[in-house]
Amino acid sequence: MEVITDNSRSQMRKGVLEYCILSVLDRKESYASSLIEELKAANMIVVEGTIYPLLIRLKNQGVLSYRWEESTQGPPRKYYCITDKGRMMLLQMDKEWNEMIKTIETLRK
Template identity: 65%
Template sequence: MNKKNIENIKSQMRRGVLEYCILCVLDKNDAYASELIGKLKDARIIVVEGTLYPLLTRQKNQGLLTYRWEESTQGPPRKYYTLTDKGRDLLHEMDKAWTEIVETLDILRK
C-alpha cells in the first residue's frame, strides 16, 4: 500500500526528466532503442518499451533526433538514433531548466 505510493512518486519524478535523460545518453553516443533501455535501467531510470518507442518517435518528429539503420551481426537490424543540432540546443536548455529546479528544491528544503 505505502510501498506502492513511494514507487508511484519515484516514477513520477523520473517521468519529468525522462526526455532529458534520453538526450543526455545520446549526447555521448548514438544508440538504438533496446540499448537505450538498458543504459537507462543501469542508471536506475526505469523505462519500458511502450514508453520509449513513442517518445523517440516524438523527439524525431520534433527534429531533435535522426536515425539510421545498421545491420547487426546477431539479430535484426538496429535503428541508431543520433542527436541533431536542434536536439543539442534543446539539451542545453534542459541543463539550465534542471539546474534551476534543483536550486529551487534546495531552497524549499532548507
C-alpha cells in the same frame, strides 16, 4: 527554441526521461533496446512502451535523427543520434534542471 521555451518547465515536471535520453545520445548514438539498458544501469528504469513513442516524438521534433543498421544477430536496429537542435535543447534542459534543483533547495531548506 520554440520547441521547448513554451512548455519546457511543465515538460520537466512530467518527466526527466527526455533529458536522460538526450544526455545518453549526446555521448554516443544508440538504439532503443540498448538505450533501455544504459538507462537501467544509471537507475532510470524505462520500458519499451514508453521509449519507442518518445523516440518517435523527439525525432518528429527534429531533436533526434536515426539510421538503420544491420545487426550481426537479430533484426536491423534503428540507431538514433542527437541533432544540432537536440544539442541546443539539451543545453536548455541543463539550465532548467539546475533551476529546478535550486527551487527544491529553496523550498526544502
